[in-house]
Amino acid sequence: MRQIIIIGSGPAGYTAAIYASRANLAPLLIASSVEAGGELMKTTEVDNFPGFAQGIQGPELMMQMQAQAERFGTEIVLDDVVSLELEGQVKRVTLGNGDVHEALAVIFATGSAYRTLGLEDETRLSGHGVSWCATCDGFFFRQKTIAVVGGGDSAMEEATFLTRFADKVYVIHRKDSLRASKAMQDRAFADPKIEFLWNKTVEHIYGDELVTGVGLVDTVDGTETTLDLSGVFVAIGADPRTHLVHGQLDLNPDGTIAVAGRSSKTNLPGVFAAGDVIDPTYRQAVTAAGSGTVAALDAEHYLAALPKDLVAAATQPEPAATLA
Numbered sequence: 055m056r057q058i059i060i061i062g063s064g065p066a067g068y069t070a071a072i073y074a075s076r077a078n079l080a081p082l083l084i085a086s087s088v089e090a091g092g093e094l095m096k097t098t099e100v101d102n103f104p105g106f107a108q109g110i111q112g113p114e115l116m117m118q119m120q121a122q123a124e125r126f127g128t129e130i131v132l133d134d135v136v137s138l139e140l141e142g143q144v145k146r147v148t149l150g151n152g153d154v155h156e157a158l159a160v161i162f163a164t165g166s167a168y169r170t171l172g173l174e175d176e177t178r179l180s181g182h183g184v185s186w187c188a189t190c191d192g193f194f195f196r197q198k199t200i201a202v203v204g205g206g207d208s209a210m211e212e213a214t215f216l217t218r219f220a221d222k223v224y225v226i227h228r229k230d231s232l233r234a235s236k237a238m239q240d241r242a243f244a245d246p247k248i249e250f251l252w253n254k255t256v257e258h259i260y261g262d263e264l265v266t267g268v269g270l271v272d273t274v275d276g277t278e279t280t281l282d283l284s285g286v287f288v289a290i291g292a293d294p295r296t297h298l299v300h301g302q303l304d305l306n307p308d309g310t311i312a313v314a315g316r317s318s319k320t321n322l323p324g325v326f327a328a329g330d331v332i333d334p335t336y337r338q339a340v341t342a343a344g345s346g347t348v349a350a351l352d353a354e355h356y357l358a359a360l361p362k363d364l365v366a367a368a369t370q371p372e373p374a375a376t377l378a
């Protein structure tokens with residue numbers, strides 16, 4: 055049995071691991087089989103993480119966080135959690151490979167998952183012209199005409215990035231104004247390759263093998279149009295990943311996990327939540343990192359208050375590095 059298991063490997067999970075391992079709690083971090091490192095693995099320049107005056111690539115930032123967590127004794131497992139038993143003093147975490155890990159405390163930091171448009175053809179043509187990741191797939195659209203759907207920071211970031219490859223990038227937005235920050239809007243407006251299509255929803259995605267176009271409906275007058283293009287990037291936000299804790303942890307009406315006040319404490323003793331999975335508003339790498347810190351400190355205080363024999367029963371390997 056462990057003292058603490060951390061589920062999730064974005065900025066919240068790794069920061070919680072850095073703090074927990076420096077507190078000599080020898081955490082086990084479950085990092086996911088295919089998405090280790092979280093959303094920043096799909097980003098390019100990160101210019102707003104303090105401490106990197108010239109910016110840093112998203113994947114590099116996550117590798118640094120991982121290395122920092124490992125330096126103090128975090129053990130990382132690349133697998134998916136398939137089920138959780140969070141009630142009771144000993145928590146059980148079952149992985150896709152069948153392993154079951156036990157711990158006295160769990161930090162849940164699973165982030166959020168991309169929203170979909172909900173169209174049948176979106177699923178069918180996923181990977182064949184429909185994408186949720188410009189940095190992953192942008193390269194395939196050199197000299198093509200493509201579209202980004204959405205009006206937030208993600209859509210602006212994707213559209214701007216995609217102009218490196220595509221000849222033309224439409225931004226299709228259901229309203230006539232953007233939700234994105236002014237800086238991101240200004241950058242997109244100034245880009246000659248980007249054209250905005252306002253008050254439009256995507257009702258169809260056309261194409262047999264590959265995307266060939268989209269069908270749009272005007273939200274003001276209902277007119278239908280088609281647009282020929284080779285790719286559709288969906289950037290309409292994300293929802294907290296909570297399916298593993300349904301029925302166990304209380305959720306807020308917006309779908310995030312409910313925590314007490316500014317803490318990371320869920321409705322179950324010994325279970326803490328951090329990062330995008332509790333945050334419907336800020337959702338920045340740096341706020342997620344701060345949230346991971348809160349969770350690690352809350353977990354540390356929780357463990358310190360447990361009966362000593364119980365904590366002693368939880369294995370505590372030697373830390374991998376001398377603590378500063």
Ligand code: NDP
Pocket residue numbers: 102169170171203204205206207208209211228229232233289290291292335336337338
């Ligand atoms: P947001 O929730 O901010 O924006 C989602 C956008 O998609 C909105 O414009 C919304 O429209 C639209 N939308 C939602 N659902 C649909 C739908 N079914 N069909 C069509 N359009 C839809 O999500 P983001 O991913 O853009 O950003 C999330 C958070 O991450 C924000 O806090 C953002 O600031 C942050 N972020 C920061 C970045 C940075 O600083 N570099 C980069 C990327 C994200 P409507 O406006 O009508 O609701």
